Amino acid sequence: xxxxxxxxxxxxxxxxxxxxxxxxxxxxxxxxxxxxxxxxxxxxxxxxxxxxxxxxxxxxxxxxxxxxxxxxxxxxxxxxxxxxxxxxxxxxxxxxxxxxxxxxxxxxxxxxxxxxxxxxxxxxxxxxxxxxxxxxxxxxxxxxxxxxxxxxxxxxxxxxxxxxxxxxxxxxxxxxxxxxxxxxxxxxxxxxxxxxxxxxxxxxxxxxxxxxxxxxxxxxxxxxxxxxxxxxxxxxxxxxxxxxxxxxxxxxxxxxxxxxxxxxxxxxxxxxxxxxxxxxxxxxxxxxxxxxxxxxxxxxxxxxxxxxxxxxxxxxxxxxx
Amino acid sequence: xxxxxxxxxxxxxxxxxxxxxxxxxxxxxxxxxxxxxxxxxxxxxxxxxxxxxxxxxxxxxxxxxxxxxxxxxxxxxxxxxxxxxxxxxxxxxxxxxxxxxxxxxxxxxxxxxxxxxxxxxxxxxxxxxxxxxxxxxxxxxxxxxxxxxxxxxxxxxxxxxxxxxxxxxxxxxxxxxxxxxxxxxxxxxxxxxxxxxxxxxxxxxxxxxxxxxxxxxxxxxxxxxxxxxxxxxxxxxxxxxxxxxxxxxxxxxxxxxxxxxxxxxxxxxxxxxxxxxxxxxxxxxxxxxxxxxxxxxxxxxxxxxxxxxxxxxxxxxxxxxxxxxxxxxxxxxxxxxxxxxxxxxxxxxxxxxxxxxxxxxxxxxxxxxxxxxxxxxxxxxxxxxxxxxxxxxxxxxxxxxxxxxxxxxxxxxxxxxxxxxxxxxxxxxxx
Numbered sequence: 001x002x003x004x005x006x007x008x009x010x011x012x013x014x015x016x017x018x019x020x021x022x023x024x025x026x027x028x029x030x031x032x033x034x035x036x037x038x039x040x041x042x043x044x045x046x047x048x049x050x051x052x053x054x055x056x057x058x059x060x061x062x063x064x065x066x067x068x069x070x071x072x073x074x075x076x077x078x079x080x081x082x083x084x085x086x087x088x089x090x091x092x093x094x095x096x097x098x099x100x101x102x103x104x105x106x107x108x109x110x111x112x113x114x115x116x117x118x119x120x121x122x123x124x125x126x127x128x129x130x131x132x133x134x135x136x137x138x139x140x141x142x143x144x145x146x147x148x149x150x151x152x153x154x155x156x157x158x159x160x161x162x163x164x165x166x167x168x169x170x171x172x173x174x175x176x177x178x179x180x181x182x183x184x185x186x187x188x189x190x191x192x193x194x195x196x197x198x199x200x201x202x203x204x205x206x207x208x209x210x211x212x213x214x215x216x217x218x219x220x221x222x223x224x225x226x227x228x229x230x231x232x233x234x235x236x237x238x239x240x241x242x243x244x245x246x247x248x249x250x251x252x253x254x255x256x257x258x259x260x261x262x263x264x265x266x267x268x269x270x271x272x273x274x275x276x277x278x279x280x281x282x283x284x285x286x287x288x289x290x291x292x293x294x295x296x297x298x299x300x301x302x303x304x305x306x307x308x309x310x311x312x313x314x315x316x317x318x319x320x321x
Numbered sequence: 322x323x324x325x326x327x328x329x330x331x332x333x334x335x336x337x338x339x340x341x342x343x344x345x346x347x348x349x350x351x352x353x354x355x356x357x358x359x360x361x362x363x364x365x366x367x368x369x370x371x372x373x374x375x376x377x378x379x380x381x382x383x384x385x386x387x388x389x390x391x392x393x394x395x396x397x398x399x400x401x402x403x404x405x406x407x408x409x410x411x412x413x414x415x416x417x418x419x420x421x422x423x424x425x426x427x428x429x430x431x432x433x434x435x436x437x438x439x440x441x442x443x444x445x446x447x448x449x450x451x452x453x454x455x456x457x458x459x460x461x462x463x464x465x466x467x468x469x470x471x472x473x474x475x476x477x478x479x480x481x482x483x484x485x486x487x488x489x490x491x492x493x494x495x496x497x498x499x500x501x502x503x504x505x506x507x508x509x510x511x512x513x514x515x516x517x518x519x520x521x522x523x524x525x526x527x528x529x530x531x532x533x534x535x536x537x538x539x540x541x542x543x544x545x546x547x548x549x550x551x552x553x554x555x556x557x558x559x560x561x562x563x564x565x566x567x568x569x570x571x572x573x574x575x576x577x578x579x580x581x582x583x584x585x586x587x588x589x590x591x592x593x594x595x596x597x598x599x600x601x602x603x604x605x606x607x608x609x610x611x612x613x614x615x616x617x618x619x620x621x622x623x624x625x626x627x628x629x630x631x632x633x634x635x636x637x638x639x640x641x642x643x644x645x646x647x648x649x650x651x652x653x654x655x656x657x658x659x660x661x662x663x664x665x666x667x668x669x670x671x672x673x674x675x676x677x678x679x680x681x682x683x684x685x686x687x688x689x690x691x692x693x694x695x696x697x698x699x700x701x702x703x704x705x706x707x708x709x710x711x712x713x714x715x716x717x718x719x720x721x722x723x724x725x726x727x728x729x730x731x732x733x734x735x736x737x738x739x740x741x742x743x744x745x746x747x748x749x750x751x752x
Contacts, residue, residue, distance in 0.1 A: 148649055148657040150610050216682035216693075280670035282678035282697040282711070286663030290651035293691040293718045298684040301746045307681045307696055308739040315700040315708060318676035 003057050003084065005035060005049065008094040015093075019100065020057060024050035027059075027090065041066050041091025049082075057082050057097070066091050119189070119242055121196075128192040135195035138202050139163045167194045178244040186243040193239040197232050204228050213289040214296060233260035358514055362467045363479045366516050369451055370469045370477060370509060372420040373400055373429065373443070375407045379414065388470035388509030388522070389419070389443065391452035392543050396445040398429065399455075399539050400508030401523055402436050403627045405443070409434065409557050410629055410703070419445050432553050433546035436561045437568045438493060438538040439523050439627055441508075442546040453510060453518050455540035460484045466498065466519055468531075470506025480506070482529065484519065490623045492572050492598040495532045496520045502531035562704035565626065565634055569707075569733045572596070572624075572635070577744035584618055586643040589716060589724045590750045591618075595639060598622055613646040613657055626732065631671040634707075634732030640666065642725045651720035658723045662715045667697060668731055675699045675709060684717075689750040691717045696742060701732065710738040714749055724749070 005025070007015040018025065018035050025034040030044035037046070043064040051057050060079040061068045067076040071087040071094065080088060084099035121127040137160075144156035171190035178186045204225075212221055237256035241247055247255065299306075369391045374383040387404030391397070398419065408415040409431070417429040429443040460466070461484070468480040482500020498511055502525045509522045511533050520533025545551065554560040576595050584593035594601055601620040621638040628634050642661060646654050667678065680697040693715045701707040712728040728745045730738065 145650075145652045146656045148612060148646075148653050150612070152612075152653075216684070278672035279677060280667065280675070280699075281665050282667055282680050284663075284680035284695045284697060284713075285682040286659055286695065286713075288655050288659045288662055288693060288715055288717070288723070290655050290720050296684045296691060296717070298686040298691055301685055301687050301743050304683060304685055304694065304696075304743055304746060305739050307683055308698075308735065308742060311679050311681055311696060311698040312700075312708065312735045312738065314679040315676055315698045318679065319700040319702050319705075 002100055004098045004100050006096040008096055010092050024048055037093045039091045039093045046090055122192045128188055131192050131195040135198040136160050174240050174244055181245055189243040190240055197236050201232050209287050210289055213287045216285045230260050367477055369453055372471045373404055374418050374420050375405055375415050376418055377415055386474045386505050387507045390510045391449040392455055396447040398443045400441050402434050402439045402441045404508045405441055406629050433542050434557055435542050436564045438534050440539055440542050442542055455518055455536055457537045458517050460519055462486050466511050468500055468502055468511040468522055470509030470522055472503035472505045474505050490598055490600050492624045494535050496535055498531045498533050499529050500531055501529050558703055565707055565732050573737050577741055586641055587722055588752055590752050591641045591726055592748050594620055612648040616643040632674040636731045638729045640727045644723045646721050654721055662725050667711045674702055685746055687747050693717055706734055707732050712742050
């Protein structure tokens, strides 16, 4: 029975594969071995693999310091019969035996073959450029609409530049991480992710201000806003990881969700700690928008008493605490 | 040269002559009395004025110093409520003592308090040889008065000054005394040359502008506190709560009703000078190239009640801010409008005395206009049924003009928050 021996590191990455023929193979750290292991815990001549007359394959310890350990058994063995699927540990290296007739899946596209997930629009240079320019333009436009001072345009452009600098720092950090993990920076990919998520974030917060003006103190805006924030944070981490790791889609989104959850818990704790601190500054909804006032749900003046009673009761409850 | 030098000298000689021919008696009547009478006043009445200290029991050190004066032969002392307010708020940790620099300290007990007029009557077990009489008297403007007290705890002092009538913008009468009343003199008497009390020292706004509580208020409190069968209140704080409640019911009665005056601001009409005890001010903000204009009109009461060193009550303010623009787009104008509407102009509050604010926002439509209204309320922790409230209103519906109007009330009942908010909302209108 012919077999393939795979050399794996401890995390399971395949380092090399050697076909076992009729001739015995020597395994060790010395360069004259048939299977050379780059592992300080492996002897110069550690083991030998040979095929018996009946075709069965066996691995034999050549008196090494750390010996042979069958992975499932965790015990040191002087010799061991192997078949497809057997895994043996030598020092910190694992030898895995496989059947040469095992089928292999078809080749992937170039990007996936390099271990990188596929990103769709984020990989298309025109879309990247459109997202970056669109995000900066939106930041400047929305800033300008919020300003009413003499140099509003200059301040808005300054805010746009600040946004770009922040993005460069954020994406630069991701790019450095990508370089460490994958060997490439992917800076523009990260910048596309950053810009691509800024746009829905800004559009949502603008839309939400209008909703809060038309329906002040509504009970829905806050939870919806929180859900949108959670989604955008999760998506941000997941998409950045797409350019910075070889994780599959599920693991990337899970990592994003965990990060968003952790940030939520952190801010939740901060808010909880802060809620006990006394302040004489009120918080209230002061948003005003130019809408046709006929669409505003309004009450007559007599109906205002309801709010007075509600607030007085709340204040009484606070005083009695 | 010679002529120029001699001319002024000749004029000076002429003035000297004029003074010399004045009757000596006339000069003496104008200038001499203050220097000869004052020592006499001090000598005659110093014994009847005492120093009052509120002592923190765990440190045995004073937390406040003020002045008081005997008003009965069995040792009742009148002072200001604010001199002893630390004791009222926390009687377990404080005691009140009468301090005689030559004799022992004497404990004092609270007999009666009038928080509205900032007065208190304390009982001592001393039998003063003499005491002040609180019979009401009339005084002419400009008459010389003498204020006694312990300025900055420096020892009993006498300050000369003049009577300048009653303040014109206050809800309750206060005497305007032109003389230097300083901290520590609070609760001391201001008297005439013959020892009749005109008022009780209560406040100063610096530069010799000082205020007195008229003597009739002190007399009324002393009469009540010394009446046969009178018992001091079980809880002074509860009594103070009732006094604030009655005070607000009185001064807010009828406020913003149909007879209220209004002011025209751009296209809007809003209330102004809600009562004679309000004073109103105006201001505008226009700068070249600034894309908007702002005009402010505000009115506020002069009166306020001292409740504790970090709590005041009884103030009402009304502020209108008109915003107009010619160059801002509707969206940008509303960013400005939102920011002005969101400004915090609520009064200070200390955690010991008030809860946090709780606020709500509503759209309200009165007869002429749609309004956005925000109401914030907080309660007095120690006084059930009393609240501070701030109502902020923005008139909606214009692309380039807006009015932010704020009504601030302190120490009022829930009924008054409700009634005054609604009246206020009714009276903001398009012209």
